[in-house]
Amino acid sequence: KAGVTQTPRYLIKTRGQQVTLSCSPISGHRSVSWYQQTPGQGLQFLFEYFSETQRNKGNFPGRFSGRQFSNSRSEMNVSTLELGDSALYLCASSLGNQRYFGPGTRLTVT
Amino acid sequence: AQRVTQPEKLLSVFKGAPVELKCNYSYSGSPELFWYVQYSRQRLQLLLRHISRESIKGFTADLNKGETSFHLKKPFAQEEDSAMYYCALNMNYGGSQGNLIFGKGTKLSVKP
Numbered sequence: 001k002a003g004v005t006q007t008p009r010y011l012i013k014t015r016g017q018q019v020t021l022s023c024s025p026i027s028g029h030r031s032v033s034w035y036q037q038t039p040g041q042g043l044q045f046l047f048e049y050f051s052e053t054q055r056n057k058g059n060f061p062g063r064f065s066g067r068q069f070s071n072s073r074s075e076m077n078v079s080t081l082e083l084g085d086s087a088l089y090l091c092a093s094s095l096g097n098q099r100y101f102g103p104g105t106r107l108t109v110t
Numbered sequence: 111a112q113r114v115t116q117p118e119k120l121l122s123v124f125k126g127a128p129v130e131l132k133c134n135y136s137y138s139g140s141p142e143l144f145w146y147v148q149y150s151r152q153r154l155q156l157l158l159r160h161i162s163r164e165s166i167k168g169f170t171a172d173l174n175k176g177e178t179s180f181h182l183k184k185p186f187a188q189e190e191d192s193a194m195y196y197c198a199l200n201m202n203y204g205g206s207q208g209n210l211i212f213g214k215g216t217k218l219s220v221k222p
Contacts, residue, residue: 003153004153033209033210035210035212042196042212042213042214042215043196043198043210043212043215044212045209045210045211048209056209058209090154097159098156099156100153100155101153101154101155102153103153104153
């Protein structure tokens with residue numbers, strides 16, 4: 001069974017730009033959640049989607065948004081990038097009590 | 111406010127020694143707690159859940175509601191246990207598991 005995949009794996013953007021990250025969950029998993037990981041703040045919850053609906057949202061500004069498609073694939077978008085958005089963005093898909101994380105997308109904002 | 115605290119950033123032990131990674135939480139409801147592990151160059155993965163009351167790779171963790179703790183223990187550490195360990199809290203007990211609150215993590219280094 002293929003694991004959670006995230007694309008791209010690495011990304012370099014300039015301040016003020018926007019970025020879209022993609023996550024493909026494990027087949028059959030309908031829940032996808034996103035986390036931001038930074039050295040200073042650690043792992044922080046961004047949002048969770050289930051069957052194309054946002055079910056939970058973390059404490060991030062409105063520049064961070066996401067969506068989920070009918071095939072459960074999810075995207076997250078960050079607009080007007082700031083230096084502080086540089087981080088590893090992790091996606092996780094869940095089925096019941098099992099949650100599996102992807103390898104992450106390393107975003108660097110210059 | 112809900113919070114997970116892992117007081118040690120780094121824990122270094124010798125092979126064969128007991129290891130205890132500390133985790134304390136702050137939450138007024140019924141917590142569901144997890145330990146996640148990230149080995150070098152690997153993905154974050156679930157190690158164990160408190161409601162399963164299982165032992166994985168020799169690790170156990172007991173939820174102590176009185177002390178609001180969920181410490182991870184192993185009687186005899188192995189070199190392959192060297193990794194980053196995260197304690198996490200799910201506030202929606204038995205429900206949605208998307209919203210996990212993670213501690214900052216403890217890096218365990220097991221020396222030969």
